[in-house]
Amino acid sequence: MNEKLQRILPKVQKPARYVGGEYGQIVKEKEDVRLRVAFCFPDTYEIGMSNVGMRILYGLMNEMDGVWCERVFAPWGDMEEELVKAELPLYALESGAPVRDFDMVAFTIGYEMSYTNILNMLRLAQIPLYAKERPGLHGIVFAGGICTVNPEPLADFIDFFCVGEGEEMAPEILSLYDRAKQEDWTKEAFLREVSKIGGVYVPSLYEHQYSEDGKLTAIVPDADAPKTVTKRIIKDLDKAYYPTDTIVPSTEIVHDRTNLEVFRGCIRGCRFCQAGFCYRPVRPRNADTLYRQAVESLENSGNHEITLASLSTSDYKQLEPLADKLIDYCEEKKINLSLPSLRADNFSRELMLKVQRVRKSGLTFAPEAGTQRLRDAINKNVTEDEILTTCATAFSGGWNNVKLYFMLGLPTETDEDVIGIAELVWKIIKTWKEHAANKKRGLSINLATAFFVPKPFTPFQWEAQITPEEYMRRVHLLQNELHSKAVDYRYHGSDLSYLEAVLARGDRRLGRVLARAVELGARLDGWDEYFNNDIWMQAFADCGIDPAFYAQRAYGRDEVLPWQTIDVGVKQEFLWQEREQAYRSAVTPDCRRKCSACGANCLEGGVKCDA
Amino acid sequence: MPRLLFEKTGDSVWISHLDTMRVFQRAFRRAGLMLKHSQGFTPRAIVSIALPLSVGVHSRCELLDYELENDAALTPEILNDALPVGIRVREIIENGRKIKELTHLRASLELTYDRGVTDSLLQELDALYHGESLILKKHSRKGETETDILPMLCDLQMEKAGENALRMQVLVCAQNPSLNPQLLVNAIELYAPHLAPDAVSIRREELFDAEGNVFR
Numbered sequence: 069m070n071e072k073l074q075r076i077l078p079k080v081q082k083p084a085r086y087v088g089g090e091y092g093q094i095v096k097e098k099e100d101v102r103l104r105v106a107f108c109f110p111d112t113y114e115i116g117m118s119n120v121g122m123r124i125l126y127g128l129m130n131e132m133d134g135v136w137c138e139r140v141f142a143p144w145g146d147m148e149e150e151l152v153k154a155e156l157p158l159y160a161l162e163s164g165a166p167v168r169d170f171d172m173v174a175f176t177i178g179y180e181m182s183y184t185n186i187l188n189m190l191r192l193a194q195i196p197l198y199a200k201e202r203p204g205l206h207g208i209v210f211a212g213g214i215c216t217v218n219p220e221p222l223a224d225f226i227d228f229f230c231v232g233e234g235e236e237m238a239p240e241i242l243s244l245y246d247r248a249k250q251e252d253w254t255k256e257a258f259l260r261e262v263s264k265i266g267g268v269y270v271p272s273l274y275e276h277q278y279s280e281d282g283k284l285t286a287i288v289p290d291a292d293a294p295k296t297v298t299k300r301i302i303k304d305l306d307k308a309y310y311p312t313d314t315i316v317p318s319t320e321i322v323h324d325r326t327n328l329e330v331f332r333g334c335i336r337g338c339r340f341c342q343a344g345f346c347y348r349p350v351r352p353r354n355a356d357t358l359y360r361q362a363v364e365s366l367e368n369s370g371n372h373e374i375t376l377a378s379l380s381t382s383d384y385k386q387l388e389p390l391a392d393k394l395i396d397y398c399e400e401k402k403i404n405l406s407l408p409s410l411r412a413d414n415f416s417r418e419l420m421l422k423v424q425r426v427r428k429s430g431l432t433f434a435p436e437a438g439t440q441r442l443r444d445a446i447n448k449n450v451t452e453d454e455i456l457t458t459c460a461t462a463f464s465g466g467w468n469n470v471k472l473y474f475m476l477g478l479p480t481e482t483d484e485d486v487i488g489i490a491e492l493v494w495k496i497i498k499t500w501k502e503h504a505a506n507k508k509r510g511l512s513i514n515l516a517t518a519f520f521v522p523k524p525f526t527p528f529q530w531e532a533q534i535t536p537e538e539y540m541r542r543v544h545l546l547q548n549e550l551h552s553k554a555v556d557y558r559y560h561g562s563d564l565s566y567l568e569a570v571l572a573r574g575d576r577r578l579g580r581v582l583a584r585a586v587e588l589g590a591r592l593d594g595w596d597e598y599f600n601n602d603i604w605m606q607a608f609a610d611c612g613i614d615p616a617f618y619a620q621r622a623y624g625r626d627e628v629l630p631w632q633t634i635d636v637g638v639k640q641e642f643l644w645q646e647r648e649q650a651y652r653s654a655v656t657p658d659c660r661r662k663c664s665a666c667g668a669n670c671l672e673g674g675v676k677c678d679a
Numbered sequence: 680m681p682r683l684l685f686e687k688t689g690d691s692v693w694i695s696h697l698d699t700m701r702v703f704q705r706a707f708r709r710a711g712l713m714l715k716h717s718q719g720f721t722p723r724a725i726v727s728i729a730l731p732l733s734v735g736v737h738s739r740c741e742l743l744d745y746e747l748e749n750d751a752a753l754t755p756e757i758l759n760d761a762l763p764v765g766i767r768v769r770e771i772i773e774n775g776r777k778i779k780e781l782t783h784l785r786a787s788l789e790l791t792y793d794r795g796v797t798d799s800l801l802q803e804l805d806a807l808y809h810g811e812s813l814i815l816k817k818h819s820r821k822g823e824t825e826t827d828i829l830p831m832l833c834d835l836q837m838e839k840a841g842e843n844a845l846r847m848q849v850l851v852c853a854q855n856p857s858l859n860p861q862l863l864v865n866a867i868e869l870y871a872p873h874l875a876p877d878a879v880s881i882r883r884e885e886l887f888d889a890e891g892n893v894f895r
């Protein structure tokens with residue numbers, strides 16, 4: 069195989085991403101290994117190696133006695149073509165062994181548009197796509213990641229899903245498999261047993277029933293299958309496994325730096341945000357723990373850049389003391405420290421000046437909506453005043469660059485809200501004119517709008533998505549209201565977000581569509597170079613399935629939702645209540661100000677929300 | 680300026696020139712050694728590698744110039760513990776010569792033919808490299824230029840290496856102008872496509888000055 073590979077590599081772009089051998093990769097002796105796991109990331113090496121979760125689980129699994137976990141990524145199109153031509157099956161980077169030879173094949177799924185990559189990678193690995201075509205225990209396929217909160221579109225292909233954080237779940241699953249392999253269990257026996265592990269969802273143990281009009285009417289679990297599968301979380305992050313010596317890629321990746329995860333969860337309750345509800349409750353790491361992990365990670369990797377990562381880093385309570393210590397360390401060691409996603413409402417000038425000493429990071433706001441009414445409806449706690457004050461401070465401090473993120477198509481949005489975006493932009497321009505310390509360089513505003521996608525386990529999970537045509541009308545409406553040359557406006561294409569909505573809230577019947585789309589050539593859908601909407605529309609037509617049924621239809625309150633077997637902690641009643649609040653444009657206080665009793669504190673038999 | 684000699688073999692040959700510099704920048708940090716940095720808002724560690732190596736080419740003789748912030752003792756072992764598979768420091772050179780005195784490069788090429796290597800193939804190839812001229816087109820920003828590569832090819836030895844391969848040892852100009860040994864293979868593809876190999880492996884072997892002394 070190596071000989072064949074060596075002949076292919078000169079023909080493909082960026083071959084370094086296909087050979088492994090990086091500093092920090094884990095290689096084990098075959099005789100020490102009882103259980104081999106192929107950990108597949110359904111996107112390119114550059115994206116996958118930037119994923120903190122994958123690094124954690126890679127380290128964790130490899131710390132287990134007798135387990136060797138290796139990495140697999142989706143090949144770029146040119147590499148795929150060469151692999152197929154040379155009849156080389158998809159292989160893992162550490163050993164070069166074909167994925168089909170592994171005991172377990174794991175995927176992590178963070179994005180609906182990578183579903184086709186999962187199927188395509190199985191195909192390239194020469195592993196049968198459908199779970200029922202894989203009778204044995206060998207080569208069992210499982211998946212984790214945020215998309216498992218509604219894994220139904222993948223139910224036909226994946227043997228079991230792991231819902232929630234994997235640090236405790238993964239070793240439990242691997243140990244069980246280890247035993248099953250030694251005792252020669254059947255696949256069925258293993259699946260029954262693994263379904264008893266908290267957070268594990270075995271889709272084949274549930275029957276989905278539909279009515280004549282196509283609606284899901286009932287989900288019937290097998291005799292001893294749990295009625296609901298509850299998300300797993302780590303209670304104490306300071307005690308949780310965290311690798312500070314991880315792989316250092318030899319070629320550039322997307323986040324080519326140390327990413328330090330400061331906390332999990334989010335105190336905010338932005339009503340469109342799936343991560344915000346699904347990662348609840350907030351569990352921070354201690355600043356001392358973080359500082360130690362930062363220094364160790366930097367020294368072990370040799371990185372010269374570090375980012376504090378989380379859903380809303382500026383909400384981190386110990387940010388000031390942590391930033392203080394880190395800034396001193398980074399300055400001395402000539403390391404760039406960047407603190408992204410600073411929120412307008414607590415972006416202090418002091419902190420900004422400190423950051424500036426090390427690196428001039430961008431000024432980014434995500435108001436998401438143009439008017440206060442709509443911002444209240446989505447519970448995005450940012451006021452125009454706060455944005456403008458922060459801008460004024462930043463402009464007088466020498467900043468001339470603003471990035472703004474909005475969504476179009478949010479529930480209750482009117483034309484007035486769309487035009488409100490342009491008005492806010494105009495006020496920012498005015499603020500710059502009044503406050504800019506340095507006008508020579510000119511102001512530059514990068515404005516981006518995304519197409520709202522209703523997601524499971526948010527208060528908007530029942531909402532219909534607007535049609536792509538209506539979305540484009542609103543895009544043009546906004547475009548016509550923007551008159552300044554300082555503004556560079558980019559909008560997300562409508563097709564991709566439409567499909568995202570279909571897959572996010574889809575059910576099992578979409579499995580056929582996925583298989584058909586891959587057959588027709590769909591893959592790397594997250595990439596403009598590859599995304600082809602015609603293929604998808606063809607696949608829907610071939611399967612006799614109407615995508616609008618999933619995206620553009622509002623789900624009734626009493627309707628059976630495809631994802632209701634899963635429990636993420638936040639209760640459905642709370643989500644509905646939040647939806648009603650949205651329609652009243654009423655805000656709900658964040659977890660720090662007041663607990664709204666969402667239910668997430670009941671996870672793992674009770675957990676403290678350290679908001 | 681201090682300099683180090685390193686080799687690049689195995690899977691590390693797929694790491695690009697720019698990425699190789701990044702690999703070293705990180706390796707120095709991992710080894711606890713602070714490189715001198717450029718001035719400015721985003722200071723960069725200063726390292727430079729002589730004669731960029733094409734992706735896929737092996738080498739026994741890469742040179743990297745570096746400067747440390749303080750006089751730490753550097754040994755090949757310290758860095759080798761911090762480098763990825765295939766990149767190995769062979770020697771530390773306290774004071775390297777001026778790069779412009781580096782004029783020649785010896786390289787070996789292994790050409791694999793699945794159909795086997797015959798004597799006539801060897802003869803035909805030999806004739807190709809010993810003709811009047813061997814003109815290749817070069818694409819650059821200024822457009823297309825034509826270059827005769829033979830004047831830059833100082834020596835070429837060819838021999839059979841087993842049933843399916845032949846090995847060439849070449850001495851080529853390394854700078855102003857330079858000849859990338861890969862072009863010797865491109866020439867086959869252009870002028871004698873029926874002799875084109877199924878696979879090629881190229882390795883830089885040694886560096887020389889104008890007098891033929893090993894360059895460091």
Ligand code: SF4
Nearest residue numbers: 349659663664666677
């Ligand atoms: S239980 Fe209360 S504090 Fe905890 S996540 Fe839910 S709303 Fe926030």
